[in-house]
Amino acid sequence: MHLRPVLLLGVCFISFSAQAQEVMDGRFAVTSNLKAGVAKVDITPPDAAAVKIVGHVRQVSGVRDPLRAGVLVLDDGETKAAIVTLDTIGAWDDMVKDARVRIEAEAGIPSANILVSASHNHSGPGYIENMRWAADLINKLGAAAKGAVASMRTVSVGYAEDRISFGINRRKTYDGRAVVSLNPDGPNDQRVKVLRFDDGSTLTPLAVIMHAVCHPCFFTWGDKGSQPYPKGYPKMSADFPGEAQTFVEMSYAQKTSTLFMQGCAGDIRPNLPGYPYRCADEADIQWAGRDLGGAVARAAAFGVTREQLRKRETFYPIRVASEVVELPGKEQPIRAELMAMKIGPFLLLTMPGEPMVEYGFKLEQAIANRATPIIVGYANGNIGYIATAEAHKVGGYEPNLSKLKPEAEPIILKKLGALADRVVGDVFESFSKHPKDMQKREAEEKARLQSVPASKP
Secondary structure: OOHHHHHHHHHHHHHHHHHHHHOOOOOOOOOOOOEEEEEEEEOOOOOHHHOOEOOOOEOOOEEOOOOEEEEEEEEOOOOEEEEEEEOOOOEOHHHHHHHHHHHHHHHOOOHHHEEEEEOOOOOOEOOOOOHHHHHHHHHHHHHHHHHHHHOOEEOEEEEEEEEOOOEEEEEEEEOOEEEEEEEOOOOOOOEEEEEEEEOOOOOOOOEEEEEEOOOOOOOOOOOOOOOOOOOOOOEEOOHHHHHHHHHHHHHOOOOOEEEEEEOOOOOEEEOOEOOOEOOOOHHHHHHHHHHHHHHHHHHHHHOOOHHHHOOOOOOOOEEEEEEEEEEOEOOOOEEEEEEEEEEOOEEEEEOOOEEOHHHHHHHHHHHOOOOEEEEEOOEOEOOOEEOOHHHHHHOOHHHHHOOEOOOHHHHHHHHHHHHHHHHHOOOHHHHOOOHHHHHHHHHHHHHHHHOOOOOOO
């Protein structure tokens, strides 16, 4: 009889302690199987004035802001993977191959599990055009991967979205023919998707991945009325992705690392009206960088409110599937590496070129609520524009420059859907315990890990 008040008091104390632990101010408990480490490096050429700028080719006299690369390494206890982001115009085939070889050697991450993506920055150097810089870049990526592995810690992953305002569709159709024209009524994706990786020791994330959809071509050619830079901005720059990364890192007192991943931006550019558009100035780039940076900072901050923390997973299996497919080309078949990488509930689907914005919408619709999809362009190769079959009917800049035929679209969508099936794990063949199914999966994975993906024609 006399023990009951004591037991009740003990139960109340335990309950109170649990609640107190749950709402610790400024830090939070992390229960997870996932470990992550991150490192960023400055990849700006030391002799910028002597370097050839690609994208919109021009000569520059110096550097406005640094170009950077980030390496995020992940380990779920069974599978290791890495995400590499670069302030370059493309993830060129040679660069992807070289980066994967070096990162595997330095960090022990299988080459086939390394996702290499570019921001599509139009104000940076080319890889084969600047081989001395290219060699230095690979050395820096190897060192970054090694440093990221050394800093690994247990993390959980938060997700939130916000919006930007500076992107606009650049295609209009008149009398059955597409022209280059800023089109506020055209398809566009202004969402910003934010992943934050936290160890819970503070409210500052270990790393932040920001995903947005817009060409980083603020500083490229304008028109004769685009004073003071009718021939393009005269300095090297990481464009708005670099400005946004700096803004977010400044928000966290330089104690986090931000990585930018580009979406399906093939027909989305900055909204800079002109004939047909103008080159940006300092006010424009600050607007865009702070627009995106502010959206990311808001989403990241929201992601650690207690209601959002309660939504986080405690188990983050890493699954990767990739395949080099042969796509119908205008002159010859085009080889393209497609990849699906799933980190817990978050699904990255990649294409090696410039997909038009509708690709993102179609893939998200197909995935539905099976996972949280993040569709990434400019990754693991560089085959140029990936126009929709519908766009080919009316022509215009993107489909006319594309190496692909219209028939490539259904092949890409179907194959990415199949890769998603393999990593999402809700299709029977992907989890069946029947010996034949298990043997087939093991053989496919062994072959994938031993392969060296390439996307050259």
